[in-house]
Amino acid sequence: xxxxxxxxxxxxxxxxxxxxxxxxxxxxxxxxxxxxxxxxxxxxxxxxxxxxxxxxxxxxxxxxxxxxxxxxxxxxxxxxxxxxxxxxxxxxxxxxxxxxxxxxxxxxxxxxxxxxxxxxxxxxxxxxxxxxxxxxxxxxxxxxxxxxxxxxxxxxxxxxxxxxxxxxxxxxxxxxxxxxxxxxxxxxxxxxxxxxxxxxxxxxxxxxxxxxxxxxx
Numbered sequence: 001x002x003x004x005x006x007x008x009x010x011x012x013x014x015x016x017x018x019x020x021x022x023x024x025x026x027x028x029x030x031x032x033x034x035x036x037x038x039x040x041x042x043x044x045x046x047x048x049x050x051x052x053x054x055x056x057x058x059x060x061x062x063x064x065x066x067x068x069x070x071x072x073x074x075x076x077x078x079x080x081x082x083x084x085x086x087x088x089x090x091x092x093x094x095x096x097x098x099x100x101x102x103x104x105x106x107x108x109x110x111x112x113x114x115x116x117x118x119x120x121x122x123x124x125x126x127x128x129x130x131x132x133x134x135x136x137x138x139x140x141x142x143x144x145x146x147x148x149x150x151x152x153x154x155x156x157x158x159x160x161x162x163x164x165x166x167x168x169x170x171x172x173x174x175x176x177x178x179x180x181x182x183x184x185x186x187x188x189x190x191x192x193x194x195x196x197x198x199x200x201x202x203x204x205x206x207x208x209x210x211x212x213x214x215x216x217x
Contacts (some may be wrong), residue, residue, distance in 0.1 A: 068131030
C-alpha cells in the first residue's frame with residue numbers, strides 16, 4: 001500500500017511540474033507565471049506568513065524553508081522589507097525550471113535553492129503559500145492524501161512552526177484545477193497529525209486562510 005501511495009505521489013509531482021513548466025514558459029517570473037490571480041493576492045499571502053514568523057521570533061535570527069518557492073517571490077519580499085539579515089532562506093520546488101531560474105538570479109545571494117518537496121534538514125520555519133492549491137486531478141480523496149503526506153513529511157523537519165495557506169469553501173471541491181477544502185476538515189487533519197493550530201483570515205482574501213502550527217516541547 002505504501003509503495004502504491006509513493007508511486008501516486010511521484011506521478012502527481014510529475015504532472016504538477018509539467019503544468020508549471022508550461023505556465024512559466026508562457027508568463028515567466030510574474031504572478032501569472034505561477035498561477036496567482038494578481039501581485040496583490042500573491043504578496044498579501046506571503047506577507048501574512050512573514051508577519052506570523054516575525055511575531056513568533058521577535059529579534060532572533062531564524063531559518064525558513066519555502067516549499068513550492070516558485071520563482072522566489074518570498075525571498076524578493078524579504079529583501080524588499082530589509083529582512084534578509086534576519087532570515088536564512090532556503091527555497092524548494094519540485095519544478096526544475098523554477099529552481100534553475102532562482103539559482104541563476106543574480107539578486108539571490110547567500111540563499112540556497114533545490115529540487116525537493118521538503119527541506120533537506122531541520123529548519124525553524126517551514127512555509128507553503130498556495131503550494132497545494134493547484135491540482136492535476138479531480139479526485140478529492142486522492143489529492144487530500146497527497147496534501148497530508150506532504151504536510152507530514154515537512155512537519156518532521158520543523159523546529160518552530162509550520163505555516164501554510166489554503167483555499168476554503170463551505171463544501172470541498174475542485175474547480176478549474178483548484179482545490180478548496182473545508183475549514184473543519186483541514187483543522188481536524190492538522191490537529192490529529194500535528195497539534196493545536198491557529199487559523200487566520202484576511203478580509204481581502206475571501207476564500208483563503210493561513211494556518212500556523214507550532215511545535216510543542
